[in-house]
Amino acid sequence: MNSSISSNHRASRLKFLLVVFIFAAPVIAAALLNLSGWQPTGHGYGEPIMPQRNFDQEHVQIRLANGQDWVWRDTSPRLTLIALAGPDCAAHCMEALTKMAAARITLNNNADRLRLLYVGQPPADAAANGMENYWSLGSDVNSSLATYRPAAPDSVSALLVESDGTALTRYPAGFDPSGLRKDLQKVIR
Template sequence: MTTQPNQRASRLKFLLVVCLFAAPIIAAALLNLSGWQPTGKGYGAPILPQRNFAQEHLQVRLADGQPWPWRDSSPRLTLIALAGPDCAAHCVEVLTKMAAARITLNNNAPRLRLLYLGQPPADAATNGMKNYWALGTDVDRRLAAYRPATPDSVSAVLVESDGTALTRYPAGFDPSGLRKDLQKVIR
């Protein structure tokens, strides 16, 4: 007769454990059915409709005359910097912070390529910009919509390794927000 209360207690404990594991799944299903979806806070704006620069055959010519390969030999994202007219002190400061964001990726830094499109600053050779950035030009000016019109400013576009443009950062963006986004995307 004592085995029946022990059996009931064991079954009750088992049901409690099952309920503990099932409760979050049921709650998530109910939230999903009600239409609620979690939103991640990104600092850039999504590019809609999505564009794939490789499929569009968007041509970027590097300073050495070579074409920019949108599809790289290894999966690496590309951060494109588009300078406004007369890139000077403020523009260079933002570009430096963007390069520093790449450095903070530590071991994952090689998974991000930096591409600067436009007229380089006058002191690009002396400030070490060529050490971090591949310099090039948008041959057909098909990225003009992302380029800022404000002098001494810079905007950015983050591109997936297959050439899909993911996010844009308009002129005046927060470089520390860009760094946080990069740390989320590149792991």
């Protein structure tokens, strides 16, 4: 009888150790991968902004068309997508802006978690194209964002800014709007 109790204890211990191993194995594997220097990489379409900048702390002043200043820290946590047009924003620039606004629409119920801000001289036909229906139009009072503005005519670049004013990602002129849409769908849920 003692041998059957001892056998049951041994089987119970083995089952317990197996359960512990099942739960501990992923933690041990992650620790080993981390110690070896491996880090998972997600494929983003934009370029990370390094060193990071916080537009709120730097007092980057954007003056809206209505005369008010852009508030980086919104009342609710919302990201801001800033479009910066190069000189002479025309057909190609408007096409990119339209695709950027469409990317916001594809967020469906989460579309209100993304604000669209166009900084610069609006295209001549902006009112006719309904640009003001989707974009807040503003100007960079102190040229604080000039380093992100494209130099090529009829082009546009973009910045994705966190709700606290931290610039996260840059999309240089010629970026893929569908890649931007995929990035937005990853970060806004």
